[in-house]
Amino acid sequence: MMSGDLAMLLRRAGFGPTAAELAAAERVGYSATVERLMAPVGPDRGAARAPIPVLGPDAFDDLPNPTVEERTRAEALRIEHSDAIIRWWLDRLTVADHQANEKLLFFWHGHWATSMRKVGSPQFMLAQHMKIRSSPSFRTMARKLVSDPALVYWLDGQLNTRSAPNENLARELLELFTLGIGNYTEQDVKAAGRALTGWKTDLSHPENAIFFPADHDSGRKTILGTTAHFDAYSLVDHLTDQPACARFIAERLWFRYVSSTEPIAASTLRKMVAAYPVGMRMLRVLFEDEEFRSARHRVVKQPVEWLVGALRQLRIRPADFSKQTLHQVVSGLSGLGQVPFAPLSVGGWPSGAAWLTSAAAQARLGFADLLAGLTQIDRLNPEELANLLAVETWTNRTYLVLQRAKNPRQLLTLGLASPEYLVN
Amino acid sequence: MDTVTRRRFLLASAAAGGAAALATGGMGLARLLDTAGEDDPEAAGGGDKLVVITLYGGNDGLNTVVPYADAAYHSARPELAYEPERVLALDDSLGLNPVLPGLKRIWDRQQLAIVLGVGYPRPDRSHFRSMDIWQTASPQAPVATGWVGRWLDGVDAPPEAAVSFEPVLPPLLVGETRVGACVSVDGLHLPPGIDADTVAALGQAQSGESSLHLRAAESYRDFLRADEIVRQAAQADLPPDAAGLPPLPATATGGASALAAQLALVTRCVEAGVPTRVYSVSLGGFDTHADELVGQEWLLKQLDEALSAFVQRLAVTKAGRRVTVLVYSEFGRRVRANASDGTDHGTAGPVFVLGPAVAGGRYGEQPSLTDLDDGDLKATMDFRDVVGTLIGSVLHADPAQYLGGYQPTPLPLFRVSL
Numbered sequence: 001m002m003s004g005d006l007a008m009l010l011r012r013a014g015f016g017p018t019a020a021e022l023a024a025a026e027r028v029g030y031s032a033t034v035e036r037l038m039a040p041v042g043p044d045r046g047a048a049r050a051p052i053p054v055l056g057p058d059a060f061d062d063l064p065n066p067t068v069e070e071r072t073r074a075e076a077l078r079i080e081h082s083d084a085i086i087r088w089w090l091d092r093l094t095v096a097d098h099q100a101n102e103k104l105l106f107f108w109h110g111h112w113a114t115s116m117r118k119v120g121s122p123q124f125m126l127a128q129h130m131k132i133r134s135s136p137s138f139r140t141m142a143r144k145l146v147s148d149p150a151l152v153y154w155l156d157g158q159l160n161t162r163s164a165p166n167e168n169l170a171r172e173l174l175e176l177f178t179l180g181i182g183n184y185t186e187q188d189v190k191a192a193g194r195a196l197t198g199w200k201t202d203l204s205h206p207e208n209a210i211f212f213p214a215d216h217d218s219g220r221k222t223i224l225g226t227t228a229h230f231d232a233y234s235l236v237d238h239l240t241d242q243p244a245c246a247r248f249i250a251e252r253l254w255f256r257y258v259s260s261t262e263p264i265a266a267s268t269l270r271k272m273v274a275a276y277p278v279g280m281r282m283l284r285v286l287f288e289d290e291e292f293r294s295a296r297h298r299v300v301k302q303p304v305e306w307l308v309g310a311l312r313q314l315r316i317r318p319a320d321f322s323k324q325t326l327h328q329v330v331s332g333l334s335g336l337g338q339v340p341f342a343p344l345s346v347g348g349w350p351s352g353a354a355w356l357t358s359a360a361a362q363a364r365l366g367f368a369d370l371l372a373g374l375t376q377i378d379r380l381n382p383e384e385l386a387n388l389l390a391v392e393t394w395t396n397r398t399y400l401v402l403q404r405a406k407n408p409r410q411l412l413t414l415g416l417a418s419p420e421y422l423v424n
Numbered sequence: 425m426d427t428v429t430r431r432r433f434l435l436a437s438a439a440a441g442g443a444a445a446l447a448t449g450g451m452g453l454a455r456l457l458d459t460a461g462e463d464d465p466e467a468a469g470g471g472d473k474l475v476v477i478t479l480y481g482g483n484d485g486l487n488t489v490v491p492y493a494d495a496a497y498h499s500a501r502p503e504l505a506y507e508p509e510r511v512l513a514l515d516d517s518l519g520l521n522p523v524l525p526g527l528k529r530i531w532d533r534q535q536l537a538i539v540l541g542v543g544y545p546r547p548d549r550s551h552f553r554s555m556d557i558w559q560t561a562s563p564q565a566p567v568a569t570g571w572v573g574r575w576l577d578g579v580d581a582p583p584e585a586a587v588s589f590e591p592v593l594p595p596l597l598v599g600e601t602r603v604g605a606c607v608s609v610d611g612l613h614l615p616p617g618i619d620a621d622t623v624a625a626l627g628q629a630q631s632g633e634s635s636l637h638l639r640a641a642e643s644y645r646d647f648l649r650a651d652e653i654v655r656q657a658a659q660a661d662l663p664p665d666a667a668g669l670p671p672l673p674a675t676a677t678g679g680a681s682a683l684a685a686q687l688a689l690v691t692r693c694v695e696a697g698v699p700t701r702v703y704s705v706s707l708g709g710f711d712t713h714a715d716e717l718v719g720q721e722w723l724l725k726q727l728d729e730a731l732s733a734f735v736q737r738l739a740v741t742k743a744g745r746r747v748t749v750l751v752y753s754e755f756g757r758r759v760r761a762n763a764s765d766g767t768d769h770g771t772a773g774p775v776f777v778l779g780p781a782v783a784g785g786r787y788g789e790q791p792s793l794t795d796l797d798d799g800d801l802k803a804t805m806d807f808r809d810v811v812g813t814l815i816g817s818v819l820h821a822d823p824a825q826y827l828g829g830y831q832p833t834p835l836p837l838f839r840v841s842l
Contacts, residue, residue, distance in 0.1 A: 068713055068764045117552045118566060168565065298636045335592050344556075344568040344595070353639045357603040358583045358646035359593035362613065365623065369615030395630040397641070401622060410617045418626065419633070419640035 006030060007390055008295055009287060011424045012257050013037045014099025016309020017390045031288075037100040038284040046097040050319065052130070053084045058123045061203040081122035082341070087326055089129070089340050091318040093308045104279050106304065107256050108132045109340070112145060112177065113348040114154045116341045124150040125341045127206040138249055138277040139240040142178065146232045149201040152209045155346065158200045160193060161215040167193040172346050173239065180251070183244040184224060191221035192239075195230035246276035253282055259297035260351035268292075299424050300355045303336035306364075307371075310416055313389055314375045328370055335363030356422070364417050372412035380408040385415045394420060471743065472842045474818045475690055475703045476572070476596065477683070477731070477751045478559075481710030482551065484720055485756035485773025485801075488524075489538055493517045496793035501761035504716055514538070518790065523725045526732025527776075534784035535735065536776060537837050539810050541791040543772035543803025547755065551711070551769075554754040559596040561808055561827050571811055572702050573599030574826045575819055581701075583646045584653050587693075588704040589686040596704055604702070605650030609685045612651050624648055654689065657696035666695035666741045672733055683707045684730040691734060694743050701819065710753060714764035727751070731778075739780045746842060748818050751776035752807070758799055772803035775810050783839035809833050817842055 006025045010017035014037070017025070025033040059077035063070055096102045109132065116125050128150040135141035145151050152158055155169035170193035174184045198216030199209040221230045223238060230238065239245055250272035254264040264272075268289045275281040286292055301309070307329070311318065321329065333339045337360065343349055382402040386394060394402065398418045405411035415421060491497045492508040493516060511519030512528040518538075520528050530536040544563040548554045557563050561571040569577070572586050577599035579585075586597045586604030597604030612620060627644030630637070661667075672688040686705035693700060707727060712719045731749070738744035756773030772791055778784075791801040812823030812832025820842075823832050 068762045068766065068768070071768070072713070115566065117550070117556065118548075120550065298634045300636055300640075331592070337598075345566045347568060350568065350600075353636065354600065354603075356636070356639045356643045357593075358643050358650055359588075359603060359606040361643040361647040362606060363592075365615055365618065366613065369618075395633065397628045397630040398626065401625045404622050404625070406617055410615070413615050413618060414622070414626065417644075419630075419637045422640045423634065423636045 005293060005295065006033060007392060008424065009033060009037075010099075011309070011390065012299065013283070013287060014103050015093055015305055016312055017099075018313055019387050019390065022390050030293075034284060034287050037287070038280055040098045040101075044096055044098040044101070046095040047092055047102075049095050050088060050092040053088045053126070055081045055084065055123055055126065058121045058203040058206070060121075078120070078122060082116060083323070083326060083330075085122050085126050085129075086330060086340050087318050087321065090304075090308065090311070090329070093304070094311045094317060095319075100280070100283065104283060105129075105133055107253070108141065108279070110256070110343060110348040111252060112151060113343040113346050114150045115343050115345075119150045119153050121150070121203060121206065122341075123203075123206040124153065124201070129341075136278055136280060138245075138279060139237070142236045142240050143233055145177075146173070146196070146236045147199055147209045147211070149206055149209045152199050153201045157196060157209070160197050160199070162194075162197050162217040163215075165190075165193050165197065165217075169193075170196050173236075176346060176348075178236075178239040178245045178248065179242060180244065180248040183242070183248070188223050191223045191230070192235055194219070194221050195223070195235040196232050199232065240277065243273070246273045249276060249279075250282060253279070253286060255351065257283070257286060257299070258292055259299060262297055265291045300352050301422055301424055302349060302351075302355065303333055303338035303360075304340060305424075306336075306416075306422065307333065307367075310368075310371050310389075314371065314412070316371065316374050325370075325374070329367075332363065332367035332370060336360050336367065361417075365413065368413040368416035369409070371416065372409045375412065377408040377412070380411050382411070382415075385411055389415055389421055391415070391418075391420050394418070470699070470701070471746045472818050472820065473694060473701055473703070473747045474814055475687075475705065475734075475747060475749045477727075477749060478555075478594065478596075478704070478706040479710050479723075479727070479751065479753035480551075480555070480706055480708035481712070481753070482554075482755045482757060482769055483710040483723075483753035483773060484712060484716060484767055484770075485753075486759065487716070487720060488521055488724065489514075489540070489774040490519050490521060491517060491790055491793065492519045494793055496759075500759045500793065501767070503765050504761045504767070514786070518786070521721070521724050523721045524728045526728040527778075530732055530735055530778055531784055534839070535739075535780060535782050536778045536784045537782050537835075538786055539775045539777065539805060539835065539837075540786060540788040541772045541801065541804035542752070542775045542788070542807045542810060543755070543801075543805070544807055545803075547771040547800070547803070549755065549769040549771075551754060556595060558752060558754055558807060559594055561811055561830070564828075567828070568595075568598070569600055570594070570596035570598050571815070571826050572596050572704075573603065575599075575702075575815065575821055576602035576604060578821065578825060584650045584698070584700055586702040586704070587650060587654065587700045589689060590704060590706050594704055594706075597702070604704070605647070607651050607654045609689055612655070620648055653698055653700075654693060657689075657693045657698050660696035662695055663697070663741070663743065666743070669695075669737070669740065672737055682730070683726055684733070687730050687734040691737055691744070694738075694747055695741055697743065712757070712766050713762065713768060714766040716761075716766040735778055735780075745780040748777065748779040748782060748814065748838075748842070750810070750814060751778075752810075756801060759793055759796060759801060760799060771797070771800040772805075773801075775807065777810065777814070777837050781838050781840050781842050783837060787835055787837070806830075806832075809835060810837075813837050 059074035093102050128148050131144040155172055156166050157169040160166040167189055171189050194217040198212050201209050220227055250269050251264050268291045271285045272282045275285045401414055490506050490511045492511045498505045510522045513519040559570045560567050581602050583605045588597055588606045589609050593606040623644050627641045629641055672691045674685040674688040690703045709723055738747050752775045757767035757770040762768055788805040791804050808827050808830045809832045813835045815821050815823040815826055817838050
């Protein structure tokens with residue numbers, strides 16, 4: 001029981017523990033493991049092996065009217081850049097020792113849910129990622145992101161001017177990023193939209209959107225009962241100060257880390273709200289909470305969690321992938337419905353049973369076989385496989401299936417595809 | 425576990441048992457479908473089916489349905505324009521590309537509806553984004569569900585209700601709680617050494633498991649079931665009107681995995697009574713930035729051969745006469761040719777709706793070639809009006825419910841009501 005408790009903690013706090021990490025956790029116990037996860041000592045030596053890629057300028061920067069050849073070249077370069085940041089992030093998730101940090105960053109990526117498919121520029125996506133990475137507090141993060149070019153472009157902020165307002169960014173800011181439905185009115189959305197006017201994106205400036213005062217509506221706005229000359233930053237400060245925002249962030253963390261179907265328990269919510277706005281502190285409260293430890297709730301692994309957990313356990317590094325393998329892995333993730341930097345909508349990734357479709361079942365079998373083929377394991381039995389994948393125990397069903405395997409590759413494929421391995 | 429899930433779960437268990445039996449020469453399609461226990465699929469419009477053909481890459485609409493009589497067409501793309509005497513004239517202003525004689529015959533039989541100038545507000549010229557927009561029918565904001573997927577949600581459909589014969593499930597068939605099945609044309613794709621029996625065993629429920637574990641197991645059985653239903657169609661007893669017919673050729677221009685093979689499989693499924701309501705098939709390669717004439721003609725020829733044989737065959741059987749086909753691409757191309765004898769990403773294009781029940785003819789307005797939006801055609805029809813018509817007439821559902829609240833203007837695309 002104790003061991004199961006710990007394995008669940010490691011699986012949810014990070015991307016799938018190795019047998020060594022699980023054994024280390026068992027030696028020190030639950031509380032010390034939470035401490036190590038939440039406040040790791042020293043720099044992340046593993047992550048240091050995955051330095052942030054330097055992309056150079058966007059391929060379409062300085063190409064206002066490209067010829068066909070220029071366009072073709074620029075498109076190819078963008079694909080290279082996009083490959084580079086996907087490869088880097090998957091690699092970083094795999095080699096990082098500070099797993100809880102990386103997992104929380106992945107959570108925030110799904111929270112702000114910005115997709116390269118519309119944004120286009122890998123430079124914009126990487127810049128957004130770095131802003132999230134450098135913001136331990138949600139309040140700081142929201143302040144940085146409200147003028148982030150990727151987010152602004154994703155939600156049509158560059159079309160939002162005093163003379164022609166576009167409410168898209170304002171609405172999602174209230175509904176999906178800070179307050180949640182029911183905690184604001186349509187009047188608040190309109191007024192917030194006015195506060196956000198005047199920002200435009202420029203491919204030469206991935207760090208920040210550019211403010212055009214002439215397009216900004218500097219008049220007084222009443223938002224959630226307060227009247228002021230709100231601009232983007234004072235708006236975000238105002239929103240992230242709301243008690244509703246602290247509750248909303250706590251609920252979102254619960255949704256991803258504990259259960260996407262059961263609501264958060266009132267006592268858990270209270271304690272997490274008290275730890276707002278620092279995400280890591282909120283998580284610590286959650287992991288120490290009885291509701292979490294009881295293991296009453298289940299979450300389905302997201303495809304990236306499933307992949308990175310397997311890579312960690314099988315000691316495979318995306319940095320070592322050939323270009324072809326990288327493309328196979330990305331298309332595997334696409335078949336499962338989750339490609340990093342490309343959520344399908346601003347609503348973020350699906351959850352729970354939505355990952356468990358018949359089409360995903362087929363894609364997963366092929367993907368598991370691909371991963372199993374990247375390892376060199378000469379001998380493996382079902383017990384060793386459980387240890388390798390940090391699965392507490394196989395059901396009779398799966399155990400019988402595993403016995404059909406004729407070699408380690410088949411055994412691994414079946415283990416990675418097993419229902420036990422898909423649900424945390 | 426709620427009642428619906430439980431019911432499906434029990435049924436799927438039966439089907440998984442069936443898949444295992446099949447591997448040793450067991451049960452046929454009829455029994456496989458009987459285990460579904462669904463209501464009579466022929467009742468209440470259940471026999472009406474939609475085949476969605478996606479042309480990936482952005483098909484050049486102006487060289488598909490050619491405005492041959494418009495001088496502006498010839499002056500904008502002198503190297504790419506078709507001379508009036510070469511096109512297959514539909515009337516005194518429009519003609520089909522010369523490599524589309526099969527579609528011309530269907531037009532002459534008045535079973536091909538050509539909807540002109542179809543697009544959406546604020547066109548996006550990215551392949552990915554524009555294809556997402558067509559498949560999710562949500563031009564205003566990215567959403568995670570396709571319009572067929574939302575219909576699957578709405579009717580709580582089994583996985584085989586919508587089947588894709590493409591390598592990866594398209595967003596079109598993804599709903600929030602229901603998702604279509606993905607079946608490969610050339611047989612079950614499983615890793616080496618892992619057979620259907622093993623997958624079926626992995627899909628067995630284990631007592632005491634959480635509902636999510638059970639769902640994970642069920643997904644493997646659903647996958648085998650959808651595949652099995654399609655495979656069994658090849659051996660099923662056919663109704664008398666289809667029994668004597670030869671199978672449609674699965675190879676044509678373009679090779680075995682191309683559109684012809686996908687449509688041959690659709691034909692078989694339709695004639696065998698497979699209860700799938702929506703099929704998604706595709707043809708790719710339309711991104712003709714250079715040397716367009718050769719490339720596009722090669723692709724349109726494949727489309728013409730496969731599609732005209734398919735539609736001709738549909739008319740022969742009772743089940744086939746209830747099938748309607750939609751052909752679209754994510755955008756058209758720019759009016760003016762580029763310097764490489766190709767065209768760059770554009771906007772609106774023609775959409776085809778065809779089948780035995782379709783009222784052939786022109787719909788909508790051909791966009792002007794001189795009143796342009798930054799060099800691109802201005803759409804004269806919102807694609808959601810076409811999609812909405814099909815949701816209403818073929819799926820017999822309320823279009824607005826599945827189009828994010830968009831109220832489509834229905835088009836009179838059907839000669840007989842399905």
